[in-house]
Amino acid sequence: MSILKVENLHKSYPIKKLFKETKLLNALTDINFHLDRKETLGIVGESGCGKSTLAKVLTLLEPKTSGELSLLGKKYEEYRETDFHSKIQMVFQDPYQSLNPRKKAIDIIADPLIINSQLNRQEREEKVLAMMNKVGLREDFKERYPHHFSGGQRQRLGIARALMLNPEILILDEPVSALDVSIQAQVLNLLLELQNEFSLSYLFISHDLSVIQHMSDRILVMYLGRIVEYGPRNKVFENPLHPYTKILLESAPSVNKKRESATIISGELPSALNLPKGCAFQSRCPLVKESCKQEVPKLKSVDGRSVACFEI
Amino acid sequence: MILDSRNKIKMNLLNIENLNIFFKTDKGTHPIHAVRDLSFHVNAGEMLGVVGESGSGKSITNLALLGILPETAIVKADEMFFMQQNLQGLSELNWRNIRGKEISMIFQDPMTALNPFLSVEYQLTETIFTHQNISRKEAINRAIELLTQVGIASPKERLKAYPFELSGGMAQRVMIAMAISSSPKLLIADEPTTALDVTIQKQILVLLKNLQEKNNMAVILVTHDLGLVAEYSDRIQVMYAGEKVEEGITQDIIMHPTHPYTAGLLSSRPGLSSGLPKSVLPSIHGIVPAFHERPEGCQFHPRCSFVQEDCKSSAFRNPCLHPLIQESIA
Amino acid sequence: MKIFFNELFTELKKNKGALIGMFVIILATIIAILAPLLAPYDPAKIFSESLRLPPSTQFLLGTDDLGRDLLSRLMYGSRISLSVGLCVVVLSLCTGTFLGVIAGFYGGFIDRLIMRLTDLIMSLPSILFAIVIVAVLGPGIMNAIIAVSIVAIPNFTRIIRAQVMVEKNKQYIYAAKLFGASNFRIMFVEILPNCMAPLIVQASLGFSDGILNCAALGFLGLGAQAPMPEWGTMLSDARSFIESSPLMVTLPGLCILVIVLSFNLLGDGLRDALDPRLKKQN
Numbered sequence: 001m002s003i004l005k006v007e008n009l010h011k012s013y014p015i016k017k018l019f020k021e022t023k024l025l026n027a028l029t030d031i032n033f034h035l036d037r038k039e040t041l042g043i044v045g046e047s048g049c050g051k052s053t054l055a056k057v058l059t060l061l062e063p064k065t066s067g068e069l070s071l072l073g074k075k076y077e078e079y080r081e082t083d084f085h086s087k088i089q090m091v092f093q094d095p096y097q098s099l100n101p102r103k104k105a106i107d108i109i110a111d112p113l114i115i116n117s118q119l120n121r122q123e124r125e126e127k128v129l130a131m132m133n134k135v136g137l138r139e140d141f142k143e144r145y146p147h148h149f150s151g152g153q154r155q156r157l158g159i160a161r162a163l164m165l166n167p168e169i170l171i172l173d174e175p176v177s178a179l180d181v182s183i184q185a186q187v188l189n190l191l192l193e194l195q196n197e198f199s200l201s202y203l204f205i206s207h208d209l210s211v212i213q214h215m216s217d218r219i220l221v222m223y224l225g226r227i228v229e230y231g232p233r234n235k236v237f238e239n240p241l242h243p244y245t246k247i248l249l250e251s252a253p254s255v256n257k258k259r260e261s262a263t264i265i266s267g268e269l270p271s272a273l274n275l276p277k278g279c280a281f282q283s284r285c286p287l288v289k290e291s292c293k294q295e296v297p298k299l300k301s302v303d304g305r306s307v308a309c310f311e312i
Numbered sequence: 313m314i315l316d317s318r319n320k321i322k323m324n325l326l327n328i329e330n331l332n333i334f335f336k337t338d339k340g341t342h343p344i345h346a347v348r349d350l351s352f353h354v355n356a357g358e359m360l361g362v363v364g365e366s367g368s369g370k371s372i373t374n375l376a377l378l379g380i381l382p383e384t385a386i387v388k389a390d391e392m393f394f395m396q397q398n399l400q401g402l403s404e405l406n407w408r409n410i411r412g413k414e415i416s417m418i419f420q421d422p423m424t425a426l427n428p429f430l431s432v433e434y435q436l437t438e439t440i441f442t443h444q445n446i447s448r449k450e451a452i453n454r455a456i457e458l459l460t461q462v463g464i465a466s467p468k469e470r471l472k473a474y475p476f477e478l479s480g481g482m483a484q485r486v487m488i489a490m491a492i493s494s495s496p497k498l499l500i501a502d503e504p505t506t507a508l509d510v511t512i513q514k515q516i517l518v519l520l521k522n523l524q525e526k527n528n529m530a531v532i533l534v535t536h537d538l539g540l541v542a543e544y545s546d547r548i549q550v551m552y553a554g555e556k557v558e559e560g561i562t563q564d565i566i567m568h569p570t571h572p573y574t575a576g577l578l579s580s581r582p583g584l585s586s587g588l589p590k591s592v593l594p595s596i597h598g599i600v601p602a603f604h605e606r607p608e609g610c611q612f613h614p615r616c617s618f619v620q621e622d623c624k625s626s627a628f629r630n631p632c633l634h635p636l637i638q639e640s641i642a
Numbered sequence: 643m644k645i646f647f648n649e650l651f652t653e654l655k656k657n658k659g660a661l662i663g664m665f666v667i668i669l670a671t672i673i674a675i676l677a678p679l680l681a682p683y684d685p686a687k688i689f690s691e692s693l694r695l696p697p698s699t700q701f702l703l704g705t706d707d708l709g710r711d712l713l714s715r716l717m718y719g720s721r722i723s724l725s726v727g728l729c730v731v732v733l734s735l736c737t738g739t740f741l742g743v744i745a746g747f748y749g750g751f752i753d754r755l756i757m758r759l760t761d762l763i764m765s766l767p768s769i770l771f772a773i774v775i776v777a778v779l780g781p782g783i784m785n786a787i788i789a790v791s792i793v794a795i796p797n798f799t800r801i802i803r804a805q806v807m808v809e810k811n812k813q814y815i816y817a818a819k820l821f822g823a824s825n826f827r828i829m830f831v832e833i834l835p836n837c838m839a840p841l842i843v844q845a846s847l848g849f850s851d852g853i854l855n856c857a858a859l860g861f862l863g864l865g866a867q868a869p870m871p872e873w874g875t876m877l878s879d880a881r882s883f884i885e886s887s888p889l890m891v892t893l894p895g896l897c898i899l900v901i902v903l904s905f906n907l908l909g910d911g912l913r914d915a916l917d918p919r920l921k922k923q924n
Contacts, residue, residue, distance in 0.1 A: 040590075046509035046512075047509055061816055061819060082822055085820060085821050089820060089821070090816070090817070093813070094813055097814065098812075098814050100814045100818075100832055100835075100836070102646070102838075111818065111823070112821035115821055115823055116822055150599045152599060158817070161817065161821075162817075164821075180365035180366055180536065181538070181577055181580070182365060182573075182576065182577060182580060182595070182596040182600070183599065185581075185593040185594070185595035186597070188593055189592050189593055192590060192592065207510065210539075210581060210582045213582065214582030214593070247511060248510060248511065251510045251513065252510055252539070253513070253539030253540045253542070253543055254539050254542070254543070255542040255566050255578060255581065266515075268479050268482065269479070
């Protein structure tokens, strides 16, 4: 059974300007996907593709515009607030901004319990210390403030906090991109370990394709608020079909690749406020045809995955 | 002097011997030793990739090469030569003849490096005027030429734009145009693409590579991403906690790293090179030491899996005492 | 919180002005607290034979026009001035901070309403506005405190609002929302402690403003009333004797000057110590 199901999700922001018509910025259009238990769904895309907005809508930090979201077979609307928060939690990108600088480590991790449980101080502390051990933080760190920790340790704190309510789903919003290279592997290993131990489902958001490739079971590639390719990791990485996915994979730096072989994508992301008619990728696409400028391609099933392109 | 296959004359453009950089601290007792005994060289027209994590001293070294370290810094070196000119003890006036003219630099965040209140035209021609004595009209023509060179479409219109109207990639192109306006011999690119998307990153690096090859301009590409230097640079220098731990030709370093740190960095990269998806990544344990917590001896020894007793001795000097491959490749 | 104050104090020690200011304030506080023990006489006691005497061994700073000991009156005056300052800061800080947090956090209509109200207060010179309020409420020390507090509210509101607007978009606030923290908890437990720095600076400066404004109201006869040894009132009562006995005018004025200056020095020192932009340059 899929643990999270997203159907026809739309999210748009009205952009108001004085003396000008209010425009709609479509941050997410026609998003459909599902997440299974113990599975990792990797979400890739460049800045402005809507992956962070997606994380906020899924955690109710932002209201959706339309569409249907269901968690464990129940619609979002049917949940009581506390039940919802203990099902889905998030780990943030910036380990420097995601922890309150004026709180001790122990208080940061205990906060979810203070709000959502009736445990007394001692019971809370036991749980916090157990969790600190789990994520690889020494117990004597509990009295320290965030600025005493290194980036990797702060991210462990953030992970510990997210796990305190035993969630089913963890949304990981670029969890390692602010960390030093030698620390990234430690945190990724920790995430894999925790996934096995707590049977977690991950929604792994990143711009780093090698990280996504290592962590994910299935991949969702987004471009300007739409899904362009969606399918199992091996299919997407070994035989990308959408021209954008191809170019994205070729652009990713890698230690074992010949530079000469790759093509460069031309042009830049168009403004989300002035999207061209038709396919959003047309201005940068090497395969662009007249029909791409008329209509938006729908996702269709090809070779075990979904692709939104007329030329496939 | 060595002649390479294309018969271009190669020589040491930049030569640094035993560079040490200290920072005075508030407490005054112990200055921070940010860069230790760093020796390296850059050949004319090559791309040198410098890889390191935060605190490795890679950015501080760049600032020293441009003479723009803050007042609290103390720079000591046995030798610091750029094109036969000693960089040590240069007066501010002489620095100005080198900085921006012979050595230019581009930064990580192009948006903050450009002045938001001035148009591209103003900022670009201003840079041209500082090093060339030409008329305004010639300067504008030169600016258009530069923008074309860095691959900006419709350069005339773009000249009128203000930084906020440019995308990140576009702004970095403008920065590159400003940096190459005086045809420098050396361009220092400090994490030039960290703030950019992967597809734009590729555009910028290909552009830098082309400029390097076409203008015979040496480039120091500073980054934390081994993948980037592996693809683009001719030689690689790996830095850790203020020291150079390994240096060599790109292919050698990538295929046969001799220092445990380099090897650890390479094997902990997720992706094709490192086994099955969702498998445990071989990782380097521990954290990069903070400035005031640096250990005696080899800086890497607390995190090294091959550590031996002699690595901890204060008499230790790089290179590694127990390299992974015994005979040196060079 | 503890490290915050430790850090603050080490920074503050480098600033001589702030140290002097702090020293004077501590001294004044001690005098104020121990006034009944230190003062040679009751401040209201009238020595009817010794009017407007110059300093002597009996009356160290002389007497005033009714024959009261000036030193005792000044010492008791520090009690009034400091407690007036404290009342003003507590009142305006609490109200101003509350309004600022609400305005910054909720934004929209509430924000606009609160900010237009503060604009209204700030559109008149503060002393003029205070006079208007006292004129409505009637003269007296309590009403003067209320008036001066109202005038000081916008300073706090604006500073806190700006700070809250920065903090509320940080990721740790998202995290707090995600585990279901209430708005009240987010505003006052998560955000407010991170706004402490500008608040402390403003509180110190607000102290001096409060003292000065209350003295001014006293001088105009709208604040503390006649027998009360308040510095502003003393100054006003003595001004007709400025030629014959200048000490009577000079001393209360000097007291106001010194205490206000001290709070300003301390406030500036705190600002330098807490401002991260200035800190990074060192």
